[in-house]
Structure formats: structure tokens, C-alpha cells
Amino acid sequence: MNNSNTMAEFHTSAHLWGRVTLGLGILISYALPLYLSYAMGYHPGFDLIFQSFLAYAAVIAFVWVLEPLMYFAILGVSGTYIAFFTGNISNMCLPSAAASQEALKVEPGTERGEVVGTLGISAASLVNKLILVPIILLGLWLLTVIPPSIQEVFPYVLPAIFGAVLAQFSLKRPVYGLLALIVGALVNISPIPLVFKNLVVILIVVFLGFQLEKRKKSE
Amino acid sequence: MNNTMQIANSWPVWVFASLIIGVVVFQGIKFLQLARKAGAGIGLSNQEMNKAIKTGAITAIGPSFGIVIVAISLISLLGNPLTMMRIGVIGSAPIESLGASLASESAGADLTGVTFTPEVFTLIVWTLCIGGSGWMLFTLFFNKSLGSVQEKISATPNGKKYLSVIALIAMIAIFGSLTSAEMIKGLVPALTAVAAILSSLLMNLIAEKKKIIWLKEWALGLSIIIALTVTYFII
Numbered sequence: 001m002n003n004s005n006t007m008a009e010f011h012t013s014a015h016l017w018g019r020v021t022l023g024l025g026i027l028i029s030y031a032l033p034l035y036l037s038y039a040m041g042y043h044p045g046f047d048l049i050f051q052s053f054l055a056y057a058a059v060i061a062f063v064w065v066l067e068p069l070m071y072f073a074i075l076g077v078s079g080t081y082i083a084f085f086t087g088n089i090s091n092m093c094l095p096s097a098a099a100s101q102e103a104l105k106v107e108p109g110t111e112r113g114e115v116v117g118t119l120g121i122s123a124a125s126l127v128n129k130l131i132l133v134p135i136i137l138l139g140l141w142l143l144t145v146i147p148p149s150i151q152e153v154f155p156y157v158l159p160a161i162f163g164a165v166l167a168q169f170s171l172k173r174p175v176y177g178l179l180a181l182i183v184g185a186l187v188n189i190s191p192i193p194l195v196f197k198n199l200v201v202i203l204i205v206v207f208l209g210f211q212l213e214k215r216k217k218s219e
Numbered sequence: 220m221n222n223t224m225q226i227a228n229s230w231p232v233w234v235f236a237s238l239i240i241g242v243v244v245f246q247g248i249k250f251l252q253l254a255r256k257a258g259a260g261i262g263l264s265n266q267e268m269n270k271a272i273k274t275g276a277i278t279a280i281g282p283s284f285g286i287v288i289v290a291i292s293l294i295s296l297l298g299n300p301l302t303m304m305r306i307g308v309i310g311s312a313p314i315e316s317l318g319a320s321l322a323s324e325s326a327g328a329d330l331t332g333v334t335f336t337p338e339v340f341t342l343i344v345w346t347l348c349i350g351g352s353g354w355m356l357f358t359l360f361f362n363k364s365l366g367s368v369q370e371k372i373s374a375t376p377n378g379k380k381y382l383s384v385i386a387l388i389a390m391i392a393i394f395g396s397l398t399s400a401e402m403i404k405g406l407v408p409a410l411t412a413v414a415a416i417l418s419s420l421l422m423n424l425i426a427e428k429k430k431i432i433w434l435k436e437w438a439l440g441l442s443i444i445i446a447l448t449v450t451y452f453i454i
Contacts, residue, residue, distance in 0.1 A: 109386025180395020
């Protein structure tokens with residue numbers, strides 16, 4: 001069997017199992033509030049639900065569409081199903097896919113890249129739940145055990161993760177890393193609405209990078 | 220308030236939360252199997268695939284602790300099982316706390332006071348659960364179309380090469396944007412990011428030059444720890 005057949009078969013099963021698992025996830029998500037409303041009798045009324053949902057959607061609804069589109073080229077079909085169920089796309093799924101691809105020297109967006117990335121993200125999703133569940137069970141007790149001086153570092157986890165991943169990718173093309181940081185800083189201090197900022201940076205940097213790549217090839 | 224937290228921590232909520240975590244775990248295992256099979260078909264060795272899994276797993280340790288530690292702050296608000304349910308699937312501490320406060324505002328309630336009734340808790344559950352399903356619904360219905368568009372592009376001459384270049388540049392662009400957004404928040408996050416960039420560059424270069432395989436697998440995790448250690452000493 002050749003590569004494209006293998007990949008076609010992989011995508012067919014990914015669509016099937018991706019849809020089955022996401023479908024179940026959605027059903028369970030709706031079952032809990034229904035249970036609380038009707039089986040336990042704490043229904044807040046649909047007026048309030050609608051009002052509160054609108055307030056939420058006004059801020060977040062863009063992101064529902066934007067994020068899957070934005071990350072698709074990197075995650076591929078299978079990675080998208082996992083990432084948009086298990087969550088933590090930019091701070092966990094992408095770094096794990098990236099590290100796996102880097103360890104095997106395969107490029108994102110290729111067949112090998114997609115399979116290797118899926119292995120990395122699946123493993124990451126499982127490790128995440130292995131860490132999450134016991135800590136939630138131990139809950140607030142943990143906060144009393146971790147010294148406050150160490151807890152003060154936690155708000156800085158994000159710049160540490162993002163910086164490290166940026167550097168890892170820029171190894172291959174350092175110029176783009178620098179370009180992305182500069183464009184990123186300019187866009188982020190500009191008054192563009194928050195939800196569009198990452199998208200604008202991607203569009204600008206991909207456009208510029210693509211022109212550079214073309215020029216390199218024609219030389 | 221006490222009554223509300225009893226309901227938030229009651230066994231039915233635990234059951235629904237455990238069910239959804241169960242589905243996420245099942246999905247992880249299923250996709251590992253699918254990807255292994257596909258990997259064998261396109262000529263990846265078992266050894267290579269194990270390395271990919273190991274690297275993904277190691278890399279997730281640091282971020283997972285970061286995520287969970289932030290999530291603990293939600294427990295006092297939402298109770299243990301709902302926190303597990305919301306953090307265990309798509310959603311994050313900032314978005315869930317935003318949803319919870321928007322929901323309580325709509326009800327004119329205060330999350331820490333006597334107005335935090337079981338009905339307000341149920342309203343929060345509705346808001347967070349419908350809200351979080353937005354991503355899942357979009358993916359469920361449109362991922363297939365995105366896949367077909369991708370296939371059409373890769374079928375054209377040069378299509379595959381372009382897709383791979385775009386994916387790489389997009390990755391650099393996203394993390395450039397995320398990093399700079401953190402850096403402009405102040406001196407401490409800026410220094411943290413610089414420390415992370417430098418240690419990640421250094422470790423990856425050393426691993427490549429000296430061909431140290433384990434260092435490649437741990438590079439990202441170690442850089443995050445080194446950057447946070449630097450932060451610890453500057454704050």
C-alpha cells in the first residue's frame with residue numbers, strides 16, 4: 001500500500017472516531033446542565049440561560065471558528081480532533097506536536113509530520129489527564145503545601161512555554177522567528193481587537209515568509 | 220452558599236465529569252492506535268514512533284502542571300468535579316472564570332455570597348457547557364471540509380511543499396505573536412521569555428551538535444523550568 005492510500009485510510013478513521021468522541025463529549029456537556037435543571041430541580045429559567053450565554057458568546061464566539069481554522073495547517077485532521085477536545089492547544093498540544101516532530105526531524109504539514117504530531121498530541125492529552133485528575137482530587141490541599149514563593153512563579157508559565165517553543169521552531173529559520181516577534185509586538189500594541197491579533201500576525205508573517213521562500217527558490 | 224457547594228460536589232456532577240474525562244482518555248488511546256497504524260504504513264519504525272510518543276508525553280508534563288495549578292483556583296468557585304470537567308476538555312482557567320462571572324452577573328448574584336444559590340450554579344454550568352461545546356461543534360461539523368481543502372491543495376504540483384512551508388511559518392508566527400504579547404506585559408514576563416528563548420536555543424543546538432538524543436526530547440520541558448527558575452530569582 002502506498003503513502004497516499006495509508007493517509008486516506010488514516011483520515012477516514014480519524015473522521016469517524018473524531019466525530020464519535022466529540023459527539024459524545026457534546027452530549028455529556030449538555031446532559032449535566034439538563035440533569036441539574038430537571039432531575040435535581042435547580043432550573044434557572046431559559047431567559048437567564050439565554051442572556052448569560054449571549055454575554056459569553058459576544059466575547060468568545062469568534063474564537064470557536066477562528067482557532068480551528070488558524071491551527072489546522074499545523075495540526076492536520078487528526079490533530080484538530082484531539083486538540084479541540086482535550087483543550088490547551090497553544091500551551092500544550094502545539095508544543096508537544098512540535099517537540100515530537102523536532103525529535104524525529106520531520107516537518108509540520110507533511111504526511112510524516114501529521115502522523116508524528118498526532119502521536120505527540122495523543123500522548124500529551126493522556127499525560128495531561130494523568131496529572132489533572134489526581135491534583136483535582138487532592139484539590140485545595142495542594143495549594144497549602146506548595147510554598148507561596150514558588151506559587152508566585154506560576155503566572156509566568158506562559159511566557160516561558162511560548163518563548164521556548166518559538167526558539168525551537170526558529171532553529172530552522174531564525175529570521176522568521178525574529179520577524180514573528182517584531183510583527184507580533186507591533187500588532188499586539190496596536191488597537192486591533194484581541195481575538196484577531198494572532199490571526200493578523202499569522203497572515204502578515206506567512207505572507208512575508210512565503211515571498212521570501214519564493215525568492216530563495218527562484219535564485 | 221454551603222448548600223450550593225454541596226450540590227457542586229455531589230455525586231451526579233462527579234459522574235458526568237468522570238464520563239467526559241473517560242471519553243477524552245478513550246480518544247487519546249484510539250488516536251495513538253490509528254496514528255501507529257498509519258505510521259507503519261508510511262515507513263516510520265516502531266522505535267521512531269515510540270520516540271515521538273515519549274517526546275510528546277515529556278513535553279506535556281510542564282504545561283500540564285502549569286494548567287492544573289492555575290485551575291485549582293477555580294475549585295473554590297465551581298467545586299472539584301466541574302473544575303475537572305471544564306479544565307479536562309477544551310476550555311481554560313481564564314475562559315471558565317470569565318464565563319462563571321458573566322453568568323453570575325446575568326443573574327445579579329455574587330459568586331462568594333448568599334446569592335450564590337444552586338440555581339446560579341446551574342446557570343454557570345449551562346453557560347460553561349454550551350460555551351465550551353462551540354469549539355467541539357465547529358470541529359465536529361467542519362473539520363472534514365478543512366481536510367478536503369487540504370487534500371485538494373496537496374494534489375496540485377508544489378502543493379505539498381507549500382503546505383509544509385506555510386505550516387512551519389504559521390507555527391513560528393503564532394508563537395512569535397503569543398510570546399511578544401506576554402513580553403509587552405512587563406519586565407518580568409519579558410525576561411522570562413528571553414530566558415526561555417535562550418535556553419531552548421542553546422539546548423537544541425547542543426543536542427544537535429553533540430547528537431544527544433535525550434536532550435532533544437527534554438529540551439522544551441527543561442527550558443521552561445530554567446526560565447521559571449530565572450523568574451524565581453528576579454521577582
